[in-house]
Amino acid sequence: MEQLKTIIEGCMHAQPRCQRLLYERYYAYALKIVFRYIYRYEKATEVVNDGFVKIFSRFDRFTYEEGENLEKMLLGWMRKIMVNTAIDELRRKNMIPEIGGIPEYVWEQPDMGQSAEQKLYYKELIILIKELPPSYQVVFNMYVIDGFSHQEIADKLNISLGTSKSNLSKAREHLKKKLNNGIQEFDICSF
Numbered sequence: 001m002e003q004l005k006t007i008i009e010g011c012m013h014a015q016p017r018c019q020r021l022l023y024e025r026y027y028a029y030a031l032k033i034v035f036r037y038i039y040r041y042e043k044a045t046e047v048v049n050d051g052f053v054k055i056f057s058r059f060d061r062f063t064y065e066e067g068e069n070l071e072k073m074l075l076g077w078m079r080k081i082m083v084n085t086a087i088d089e090l091r092r093k094n095m096i097p098e099i100g101g102i103p104e105y106v107w108e109q110p111d112m113g114q115s116a117e118q119k120l121y122y123k124e125l126i127i128l129i130k131e132l133p134p135s136y137q138v139v140f141n142m143y144v145i146d147g148f149s150h151q152e153i154a155d156k157l158n159i160s161l162g163t164s165k166s167n168l169s170k171a172r173e174h175l176k177k178k179l180n181n182g183i184q185e186f187d188i189c190s191f
Contacts, residue, residue, distance in 0.1 A: 008183050011059045036088035036141045051085040083146050136171035143168050
């Protein structure tokens with residue numbers, strides 16, 4: 001924990017060594033967040049780099065209290081910046097989804113406290129989400145995974161509150177059907 005505190009303080013003072021350490025430590029985490037929105041690996045890495053530029057330029061805004069879980073606070077703050085950077089990119093592209101895949105080695109990078117089973121479930125969930133229509137994908141990611149309210153989603157995406165709720169409902173229905181089909185295929189194959 002002391003090492004992280006030292007890195008954060010260095011980033012607050014724009015020390016390149018500390019910025020590099022933070023970048024290397026949380027790059028895979030940031031890429032997984034951005035990849036939920038940007039599906040072409042090369043573009044996702046650009047968005048992650050843009051997100052880190054924003055993080056480093058705004059580090060004076062990151063605050064924490066002694067005794068708080070420092071890493072949890074930092075990850076939440078970073079996640080918000082990465083999500084907003086990805087959404088900004090989608091908005092610039094008029095919400096046109098990009099096609100591509102994330103290289104397998106990204107999923108194998110160490111992640112903060114996740115078991116192998118959790119990583120597998122996460123990867124499978126992202127694959128299913130990627131099969132949703134683009135407008136459903138974004139709302140599902142923002143609401144379910146990133147915790148935005150429907151009003152925040154409507155404001156960020158310039159859609160109505162009802163559209164946000166409708167897209168989430170339809171996304172859940174699509175995912176439920178896909179999950180049910182997967183279970184049925186598994187039952188058929190296991191006999």
